[in-house]
Amino acid sequence: MASEIVVDKLVKRFGHATAVDAISFSVDQRETVGLLGPNGAGKTTTMRILAGLSPADGGTVQLAGLDARTQGREVRRLLGVVTQQDGLDVEISVRENLTVYGYLCGLSRQASATRADAVLTFFGLEGRANDEVDALSGGMKRRLAIARAWMTRPRIIILDEPSTGLDPHSRARVWENLAELKAGGVTVLMSTHYMEEAAVLCDRVAIMDRGRILALGPPRALIAEHAGRGAIEIRCDEAQRDAVRAALTAIAVPWREMGAVFSLPDEGADLGPVATLAGVQVHHRPAHLEDVFLRLTGKELVDD
Amino acid sequence: MTEFRLRSVAGVVERHRVATVRTWKVALTWFLIEPAFVLVAMGSGVGQLVVEIPGHGPYSHFVTPGIIIGMVMFHALFDSAWGVFNRIQQGAFETQLTAPVTVTELAAGEALWGGIRGVISTLAIGGLAILLGWFPLSALPVTLLVSFVVGVQFGVVGLCSASASPSMSALTLVFTVMATPLFFFSGSFFPLEVLPDWVEPLAWIAPLTPGVHLARGLAEHSLDLSHALCALYLVAFTLLLFPVAARMLRARLVK
Structure with missing residues (x-):
């Protein structure tokens, strides 16, 4: 193609x-x-x-x-x-955001108005056509921006x-x-x-x-390709987090932490030193894209 | 070099037409109510005390062309300085650039809108002055043309300011340091001859002066070489500054 x-x-x-x-x-x-x-x-x-x-x-x-x-x-x-x-x-209404943009792109006023009504309906915004943009929720503003495009x-x-x-x-x-x-x-x-x-x-x-x-x-x-063996999830008490971190560092595998849950790609490393810590549970789960990212970069995706 | 398309410029102006029609009640106060206060306060109030300006007739007749052109400046700056700055910050300008439109066309549309706003303003306040008998109807058509050029001129000035201002507070300088002094020292309220000798030449090159001088010459039906020079200055100033404004806007938007 x-x-x-x-x-x-x-x-x-x-x-x-x-x-x-x-x-x-x-x-x-x-x-x-x-x-x-x-x-x-x-x-x-x-x-x-x-x-x-x-x-x-x-x-x-x-x-x-x-x-x-x-x-x-x-x-x-x-x-x-x-x-x-x-x-x-x-400074212009929801519908006018569409008509003005359409006209700017070269549509006639008439064609832009007709198209705007069709697009508003497609995006479920027809009930808000004459509202102020600032009266829309964040999701509706986003949809209006996509509608405009x-x-x-x-x-x-x-x-x-x-x-x-x-x-x-x-x-x-x-x-x-x-x-x-x-x-x-x-x-x-x-x-x-x-x-x-x-x-x-x-x-x-x-x-x-x-x-x-x-x-x-x-x-x-x-x-x-990058996380085919799945991922390991380690749950522990807040008090154990430092100990888990120390153990994972010693094993030298990348991980990410969300609350007291550690996530790491299953690379077949021996997690014995972690699993044997008191109050720590180790599970295997299917991998998702986040694990791929961790695997490729050695760090977490959302860093802000 | 990308060609310049008037249709794109019309598309930029359309946004302002729609926004103005939408807020026409508020727009009426800008175009008529507020300037009416200034006109009546000066013409009727100060005009009671200053009966006549030598060589110019009644004070109300003297001050009217100055206020008409001063208001054109404020109108053009309001949209092209505040309006443009706000829409840059909100990403609305970026949106316009995602259409098949160039930065130069965008800048031209904004400047053109300054001229159109100037014409609307002069129709409103000039119409009131005609009713009051302070401005001759015969001078209105050419004054509308002068208002258009002054509107474009300050539309371009506003574009430069909005593009250069890092913050809203920096932008206020356009009004405090430029527009307000221009309004008072461009021969709107008193003849420039009364200024100290060393200030007078400065006042003559101030960018609002030529517009005021032209409008007054038209109102008094006494045009001479000085008016031709003013017209030349006005057009040259605008034409030379426009490419600068377009470049500054591009530097702000396209990184």
Whole structure:
């Protein structure tokens, strides 16, 4: 299948810091690819370059066969972009955010108005059409931002952290809308630091850290390749945490800690010294993407 | 070099049209109520004490073109300095750039809106002044044109300020250090000749002065070479500053 997005040796520096370090990847037509990584991994910078909001320092980006550097306007005609800040205009109504954007993109006032009503209905916002943007919940604002990007029926959608900061219910609604768009045949590049989001929405996931792509593949394949033996979960009393940490350090395996639960990839290491500590339970569980990240980087994903 | 498209500029202006129509009740107070207080206080209040300005006639007639053009400046700055700064902070400008629109078109749309706001302002306050008998109807059409250019001029000034301001408090300097002094020292309220000799030339190069001088010349039906020079200065100032404003906005938005 033809590639809709081709990124080749893309480089971006801010002063002496290299935000994107010669990454290459491609996204097929109708495919959804997620960039997964902690803050500072280079996800947002990569997406801003693709959206034409940031000039690259090296490498090339092609979208639908167009060169992003020299054909920015043509590229943006095919793109729907949802930036991390929803970027909504708070001085105009919910519906006007859509109509004004549609008109800016070249639709006639009439066509933009008709399209806005259809899009509002699709995103379940028709009841809020004439409300102030600030009266919307965080989840609704997010959906409105995605709705705005969908005004021109773009071939490609670029989404920067579509559900960050949303409650589980709102997140599920955003995912539902995105799944519908995807079913409609649009190509999606998104960033996230939620493993679950990547696993639910993405056909393939690029695991990023410090401006590089460490691994790229379908979520299940990544798990099978990098954490195929599953993961170990260690539960202990608060009082035992230091002892568990000391034991794990001695065994020299990477782990992450959430509360008093330790999680580590099952690499066949002998956990005897931990298991024998008083009040400590050791379980084996199937691995997920978070374990892949830990395995590849030796650190936790969410670092903020 | 990407081509410049007027349709994109119209798209940027459309946002302001929609926002203004939406808030028309509040907009009415900006365009008419507040400037009416200034006009009546100066024309009727101060005009009672200062009966006549030598060579210019009644004070109310003298001060009206100054207030008309001063208000154009405030209107243009309000949207292009405050408005643009706020929308940069809220990410709304970034959103506009995700459309097939260039930074130059975005800047042009904002500057053009400054001109349109200037025209609306002059229609409102000029209309009131005509009813009061302080401004001749015959001078209105060309004064609208001057208002448009002054509006674009300060729209461009506002864009530079908004793009350069790191914070809201820095942006207030545009009003405290620039707009308010300009409003009072550009010949709006008294002839520049009364200023100390060393200040007068400075007042003549202040960017609001040419607009005020032109509007007054039109109102008094006495145009001479000085007005032609003012028109030239006004247009040159605006045309030269626009590319600077577009570059500053690009530096702020595209990193």
